[in-house]
């Protein structure tokens with residue numbers, strides 16, 4: 001039976017289904033998520049294979065779509081909202097964040113111009129300013145929202161390219177024999193999005209220079225200075241340095257203050273990628289991690305990583321909004337408005353035209369948690385991670401492989417009598433797969449100087465001591481099982 005397409009009936013269905021779905025969402029967020037394996041167990045092709053090859057010819061009942069969501073889609077979901085999700089950087093779509101997201105979908109505005117939704121632009125600027133104050137960043141930082149840190153860093157490096165006065169906006173890069181090779185520097189621990197930005201912006205992967213790290217996985221500033229000098233001597237043009245606050249593998253914090261001084265001496269743009277750890281600076285005792293960031297030309301952190309805002313929301317700040325506009329603003333006749341110049345049109349600061357109402361979910365979260373609520377959860381996560389780190393330190397056959405300044409712990413198992421590094425790596429990969437097969441805890445891995453390391457990343461609102469206890473138990477059981485093989 002098809003859907004009745006008269007407006008009233010359609011909306012009655014919507015109301016009924018929405019109530020049912022909100023009930024489901026509340027149960028899910030309240031703990032129902034624990035009934036699902038955190039890491040999806042479907043085989044490749046299982047979801048697509050269960051779906052029809054073409055779209056339905058006739059309208060289908062919402063009820064049927066809901067049923068298929070339960071039967072086909074849910075088994076193929078890896079539950080990032082599961083308290084046992086400790087892989088990568090764990091995140092939370094909090095209830096208030098979901099409400100903001102729902103409203104944003106219902107309003108369905110496009111905030112490309114101020115006048116196409118004044119509230120979207122103004123709320124976005126206000127919440128970004130609230131966050132700026134919370135992080136103790138300078139007043140002159142102008143902030144706006146992007147989808148992801150990858151895009152924020154891409155835009156920042158495009159602005160750095162514009163600031164270098166190479167006339168790339170008009171003339172491009174291709175076929176320019178007047179330009180030397182361009183260089184961007186970041187530590188070898190920086191996120192791959194920085195190298196990706198370089199290849200997207202025409203610097204090429206050769207334009208990305210990875211700087212070695214020190215024993216604590218922080219960028220080695222002497223090596224950075226030497227690399228810049230070497231490149232200048234070789235006729236290259238250094239453009240920008242990207243410092244990371246909270247690297248992806250170990251959450252190490254580059255010495256931003258020193259790097260910023262070097263950037264000032266060398267006339268280089270400084271971009272700071274604080275995608276994960278920036279949120280910690282909402283707690284005054286973590287202001288240290290943003291030391292030096294006040295001198296950055298651009299700075300990104302992701303409220304969708306550790307501030308309980310549903311993915312996606314990345315906060316990009318710059319002290320040079322006009323440079324971003326020079327890099328990106330291109331206004332065809334149909335987008336001109338009488339208010340141009342008097343208002344902020346957010347389409348001018350990046351590549352995309354259409355902009356959804358992202359500020360709404362951030363606002364919902366900031367208001368309903370309050371600064372003190374956010375701080376309490378950040379502190380709780382850090383405390384849980386520190387307790388886990390202490391446990392690792394106390395277990396004879398476990399080794400901590402990096403400092404743990406925030407809510408991520410890197411470690412590895414050392415099977416007794418094993419000295420071959422490949423065998424130790426392979427053992428740790430097996431141990432991780434064994435833990436992950438439980439469906440209750442999901443860990444990820446990385447490669448550090450010592451070899452493969454496992455990571456426990458705490459960031460979900462629902463994660464509690466009992467989840468860490470379970471994680472420890474699974475590691476112990478995995479170790480016992482693999483050692484007896």
Ligand SMILES: Cc1ncc(COP(=O)(O)O)c(C=O)c1O
Nearest residue numbers: 148149150191246247248273275
């Ligand atoms: C330090 C850092 N920067 C950037 C990113 C990329 O984030 P996004 O998925 O928002 O592009 C990550 C991802 O974890 C990250 O750890």
